[in-house]
Amino acid sequence: MASPNDIKKGTVINRGGELWLVINFQRVSPGKGSSFVRTRVKHLTTGKVKEENIKSSETLTFEDVQYKKMQYLYNDGNLYTFMDNQTYEQISITKTEIEETIPYLKEGLEVKVVTHNDNALTIEPPQKVQYTVVYTEPAIKGDTASGNVLKEAEMDNGLKVKVPAFINQGDEVLINTESGDYVERVSK
DSSP states (O other): OBOGGGOOTTOEEEETTEEEEEEEEEEEOOSSSOOEEEEEEEETTTOOEEEEEEETTOOBEEEOOEEEEEEEEEEOSSEEEEEOTTTOOEEEEEGGGSGGGGGGOOTTOEEEEEEETTEEEEEEOOSEEEEEEEEEOOOOTTGGGSSOOEEEEEETTSOEEEEETTOOTTOEEEEETTTOOEEEEOOO
């Protein structure tokens, strides 16, 4: 048995025989009352996402999951296929199981595939991923003076992100996969 204070992103909780993956969490200590952990969890079978507050006094059952480094290969519309670079074993995961990370996938990207009892549950992309800007409007003279002007840019995998005005077509940029925000331009 485990405490809610042990919850981390990626933890799998067994509640009533159903497995829930912690997508996000926040520990809350209100002025009055007992502390709790506010979680956003995803049902690993149905893909349903819900928010749940877990009191610090509760006991939880964490499931043991394995993480395999695998490379994203392709998708056929509903199934996304990943390959282990050591064994060449391939695993397919349905679109609903990885829905929130799909926008960040690009061919050849190395991710962690989360498995439980040899069943692929979901994936964890790297925290920052490098993309090439394939389209963005050119900066308008004078827009860059304030320093915080953003414009929309399309990445090489179709992802659309707000980037600073000085970013041009062909630039390499890092994007945070947790927030979807621009991080920095990669120097060549």
